[in-house]
Amino acid sequence: MEFIVENLxxxxxxxxxxxxxxxxxxxxxxxxxxxxxxxxLAASVYFTWIRHGLIAGLSLAAGELVLTGIAxxxxxxxxxxxxxxKSPLVLKGGQTRKDGFVSTDExxxxxxxxxxxxxxxxxxxxxxVDGERLNVVSEGDFIAKGAQVVxxxxxxxxxxxxxxxxxx
Numbered sequence: 001m002e003f004i005v006e007n008l009x010x011x012x013x014x015x016x017x018x019x020x021x022x023x024x025x026x027x028x029x030x031x032x033x034x035x036x037x038x039x040x041l042a043a044s045v046y047f048t049w050i051r052h053g054l055i056a057g058l059s060l061a062a063g064e065l066v067l068t069g070i071a072x073x074x075x076x077x078x079x080x081x082x083x084x085x086k087s088p089l090v091l092k093g094g095q096t097r098k099d100g101f102v103s104t105d106e107x108x109x110x111x112x113x114x115x116x117x118x119x120x121x122x123x124x125x126x127x128x129v130d131g132e133r134l135n136v137v138s139e140g141d142f143i144a145k146g147a148q149v150v151x152x153x154x155x156x157x158x159x160x161x162x163x164x165x166x167x168x
Contacts, residue, residue: 007051013044014060018068022075041068107154110134114150114164117143127161136161 004011020037027033041064049057078084115129117136121143127136129151136149136159143149148164
């Protein structure tokens with residue numbers, strides 16, 4: 001019991017730090033809970049090292065890695081199959097195209113069409129195709145402003161073009 005009382009601050013730092021890192025997993029971005037959790041875990045290792053020596057500090061650091069891994073595994077499993085999966089924190093369905101969710105514009109219809117560069121492509125720039133300004137990327141070549149280009153492929157929101165060679 002005396003050991004727990006002596007090291008209560010360290011124990012609290014470990015538990016709260018691990019909890020904050022688990023909370024960070026479910027929050028978008030790397031924010032305050034993740035930084036605070038990491039700081040608390042680092043502080044607990046430091047205080048253990050000061051009070052009990054280097055080996056104890058390193059042992060606690062290894063134990064924190066294992067504890068955090070177990071806590072993350074349990075919480076992620078709960079989010080997918082357990083009680084947490086029934087909470088409003090977890091997205092139930094998906095965001096499908098049929099429901100109106102689209103991540104990028106559809107550019108597939110532009111493949112094979114020709115246009116003219118408005119800016120220099122080195123390799124990225126702007127071209128006008130069918131009266132519409134598009135952000136395009138050449139396939140590695142420098143293409144001058146005003147050159148005729150053809151759209152060769154579309155990869156998501158990336159439109160690949162190559163210069164139309166004039167027949168001589």
